Amino acid sequence: MPVWQDYLEKAAAYHGHICGGQILGIRMSLLGLKLLNLDPESDLKDLVIYLESDRCVADAAYVVTGVTVGRRRVKIQNYGKTAMSFLDLKTGDAYRVAVTSREHPPHSADPVEFWNKKTDSDIFKVQKVGIKLAPGEEPGPPSRVVICRKCGDEILDHKDLTVDGQTVCRACAEKPYYQVLSEISLK
Ligand SMILES: [Zn+2]
Ligand SMILES: [Zn+2]
Structure with a gap:
């Protein structure tokens, strides 16, 4: 076999x-x-x-x-x-x-x-x-952690963008894969 x-x-x-x-x-x-x-x-x-x-x-x-x-x-x-x-x-x-x-x-x-x-x-x-790992693609602890100025979510690993001088996530900068229908309270 x-x-x-x-x-x-x-x-x-x-x-x-x-x-x-x-x-x-x-x-x-x-x-x-x-x-x-x-x-x-x-x-x-x-x-x-x-x-x-x-x-x-x-x-x-x-x-x-x-x-x-x-x-x-x-x-x-x-x-x-x-x-x-x-x-x-x-x-x-x-x-x-x-x-x-x-x-x-x-x-x-x-x-x-x-x-x-x-x-x-x-x-x-x-x-x-030949493969070069892009910045933020390496295994191990995140090399960059920032907060999106629009939605407040934390963004790891260099996935943030700068738009009009502001640090934002890709979802806020581009059309996200989701559409927010409503905010649900967990209280
Ligand atoms: Zn299969
Ligand atoms: Zn955002």
Whole structure:
């Protein structure tokens, strides 16, 4: 049994089902770690993953590597691509792995069997890449904390903007994703 299948049960439990995304995500993650000479069973504390999708493969990357958004080790750059980059903060080395295979198993086929027949070079393209963490993207304590002059919310990690000489949050500066309907009192 290929090594990647060891992760399949865990991925299915975490994600809710076995799908092509779990299989590809596990294989991409193991390949990324191999390129960086990192052992998937080690603590991987210097690993940062850039996900170019927030679909199924994202969960598989978590299951294999244990990196989480809350530890600032997962950056989502949603290009809508089944691709991810693996950055080792210790060495600065990074590799991007992207799915190039346009084949999908037919509905009647077992996805595990289908993808097992494909080698990594059948499925993926690999690039050595340079990645510079943007200011405020580093793991660790926030390097900047300010208050939005418009809404009063606290803004961490250089996400604030200066508009007309005032420090404001992105929601106040741009059109937010939400529309305030009413303020609810908790008293
Ligand atoms: Zn899925
Ligand atoms: Zn604001």
